[in-house]
Amino acid sequence: MTQLIIDCDPGIDDALALMLAASSPDVDIVAVTTVTGNRPVEIAAGNARRILDLSGMAGVPVYAGAALPIDRDQARCNLVHGEDGLGGVDLGPAMAIEPGSAVLRIVELLTRHPEHSLTLAAIGPLTNLALAERTSPGVLRRLKQLLIMGGALHRRGNITPAAEFNVYADPTAAKIVLEAGARIVLFPLDVTEQAVMSAEWIGALSNLDTACGRAAGLMLQAYAARDPLLHDVCPIAYLLDRSLFQVQRCGITVECGPGAMEGKTIATFIGPLDDADAQPSILAAMSVRATALLDAVHAAFARLP
Numbered sequence: 417m418t419q420l421i422i423d424c425d426p427g428i429d430d431a432l433a434l435m436l437a438a439s440s441p442d443v444d445i446v447a448v449t450t451v452t453g454n455r456p457v458e459i460a461a462g463n464a465r466r467i468l469d470l471s472g473m474a475g476v477p478v479y480a481g482a483a484l485p486i487d488r489d490q491a492r493c494n495l496v497h498g499e500d501g502l503g504g505v506d507l508g509p510a511m512a513i514e515p516g517s518a519v520l521r522i523v524e525l526l527t528r529h530p531e532h533s534l535t536l537a538a539i540g541p542l543t544n545l546a547l548a549e550r551t552s553p554g555v556l557r558r559l560k561q562l563l564i565m566g567g568a569l570h571r572r573g574n575i576t577p578a579a580e581f582n583v584y585a586d587p588t589a590a591k592i593v594l595e596a597g598a599r600i601v602l603f604p605l606d607v608t609e610q611a612v613m614s615a616e617w618i619g620a621l622s623n624l625d626t627a628c629g630r631a632a633g634l635m636l637q638a639y640a641a642r643d644p645l646l647h648d649v650c651p652i653a654y655l656l657d658r659s660l661f662q663v664q665r666c667g668i669t670v671e672c673g674p675g676a677m678e679g680k681t682i683a684t685f686i687g688p689l690d691d692a693d694a695q696p697s698i699l700a701a702m703s704v705r706a707t708a709l710l711d712a713v714h715a716a717f718a719r720l721p
């Protein structure tokens with residue numbers, strides 16, 4: 417059983433990632449924390465609450481975290497997922513989220529649980545995790561695994577030519593987290609841009625005739641016209657079946673300064689997985705068996721309410 421925290425900014429692909437985690441009998445979602453990303457944090461938190469309730473996970477607590485990047489006074493939101501973050505799909509009013517800070521909750525959970533027992537999937541900007549690391553230095557090294565959707569190693573960015581959105585939204589936070597010495601598996605655009613949804617696949621999800629299938633189908637019809645990729649689903653799918661992904665060892669640095677390169681993730685090296693001499697290093701998923709991934713997600717959705 418994987419005990420999992422999901423830090424997210426729903427976001428349509430975040431919504432699918434939450435549903436995928438909810439579908440698995442092998443995943444225990446301990447908490448969901450939210451951050452300003454695609455949309456402001458209060459919208460993200462409400463969306464996470466709605467998606468979990470729809471997925472039969474009303475008991476999973478949702479906490480709101482950082483409203484602003486770590487060293488900026490303005491958030492860098494976008495409208496790829498619509499004003500409401502869910503492509504205009506009405507999931508009804510959201511129940512209340514938990515009081516208290518997502519950052520402090522992350523620190524508390526990682527401190528209270530035995531070392532290397534919790535896994536965290538970060539599928540939004542990394543502000544909450546960087547603030548947790550600043551609050552309690554070394555806390556991210558207590559994770560069993562830290563799965564991160566972010567960055568672009570050989571590909572062009574998706575928000576600027578140099579940068580992927582989650583890193584660009586808070587480059588300083590990404591640098592703090594990626595250099596924290598944690599057991600990281602990164603899912604950059606290099607792999608997520610292989611996870612392409614087809615109109616037929618989206619139609620098949622809608623045809624499941626379940627609450628989650630219908631909601632996912634409607635959200636994806638709104639989203640796929642702009643970005644038909646399952647970015648945030650990849651780290652959760654890796655938890656469920658690692659054999660879907662090909663992983664390499666690499667070193668990463670983040671460009672934080674202003675200018676054309678801001679938010680760029682630069683690989684200092686990319687080598688074989690067993691290159692244990694290469695330190696400091698993290699793992700990066702560089703390719704995925706896309707058809708098998710789509711099949712696995714569809715099968716998982718068939719288990720949801």
Ligand SMILES: [Ca+2]
Pocket residue numbers: 424425426427429430453539540648
């Ligand atoms: Ca996201």
